[in-house]
Amino acid sequence: MIGYVEDALERVGLLGCEYGARITVFGFCGVRVEGHRGLAAYSEEKITVRLKGKCLFVTGKRLKIRELTRDDLFISGAIVGLETEREELRRV
């Protein structure tokens, strides 16, 4: 029986590919980032998460870091938007 994740990857054509971090959004109330490389910035309106070769900007209101481990990051709050940007550009 194929799992949920495997089934989703197959449908988007990424099964067996290296896709980097996995970002899961729960109804715009919470975000799970698997495979992060730490935080670059934090505020209650914007959290910048470092990924491999990218940055993930989580914007919203009353953002809180629920749990942080080496590979997993859980953010809760009123999620408004998610943006990414290549890290090299940020350095520039």
Next chain:
Amino acid sequence: MKNYVEYKVKARVPFLCAIFRGAEIPVRRMRQTGETCRFCVPASLKEKTERELTMRNKTFEIVRDRSIGAFARAQTARFGLLLGITIAALFLALWSNTVTEVRVSGNRRVAEETILAAIGGEDAFPAWKKDVDRTELEKKLVAVDGVANAALTIKGTVLYVEVLEELDPPEVVDYSERKDVVSSFDGIVTKVVCYAGTPKVKSGDTVRKGDVLIACDKFFPDGSVREERALGDVYGRVWVSEERIYTQTTIVRERTGKRVAFVSGAAYRGNIDAPFQTYDVEEISLRGDSFFPFAQKLTTFYEVTEKEVPFAYEEKKEELIREGTARLGATLPPDSEKVRTWYIEKTVDKNVLLVIYYEIIVKMSED
């Protein structure tokens, strides 16, 4: 999160995230308040967390310590609570190892007091379960007259005693014993049934208590006499009576309402001084139950005053006659046939003499 420690550190969230991610310390509920950051770590990683922060010259403050060790340290200050819990646990442990109550079942002829006395009496309990030798007690119970077998079980704090009684013993008559049949009552003989021996009375004879009704001598036509045990039933008409004198006045004891109660242990055998000059006393045995196993005695003294009041005989006459008749009737032999009852009353020196009679037909012979 249970079993955690909450810290407050003057640092930025990304900086701390980088530290804890590198040290593989999971962090929860991280939030920034101005210049300080609060977060929670598992209590097992408390030392590692503090070491990492100290290495980076970050001062920290423990906001909340929910570790088991901190909880234990906090509880040691609650001496009273711990002492109470200890005493309660000790009491439960001791109580569960005692037998506090005895319940007897299966006895019909043998009195419960006899059975309890055989296993040590009421004073033997409460007792430790390990001191209750059921095999020994069963042997003691079997030695009691009327008990054929016994089984003892302990369930909880109750000792259940189940006895099996012996069958009723048969009546054994020694025919060689020289014994007459004598009368138990004064009366007039109505019927004689003789099985062995020689009847000395016939129907219509007047006999007194102790007279021989059937003699143990048996006479034969050849003049010989043989002694044997006399057997037979002799029935007769007997009159019983009860007389009472009722005066014009009577002493009545009335309680004033004052009372004093004392509670003493069941084993206390001393006297309790009465607090009143004239009193009624009431004693109640409080048998222990499974909650409070120790038997106690409640002694209550009620103050009374005695006063002489006129006694209205005529008003209470019917009630007195009824009570007297019932009282006399209760004393009659159970196998007697009541023929009739009546009463007479006489006035003697302004007092009333009430005599109640019963005429019965009863077996007059003693076996």
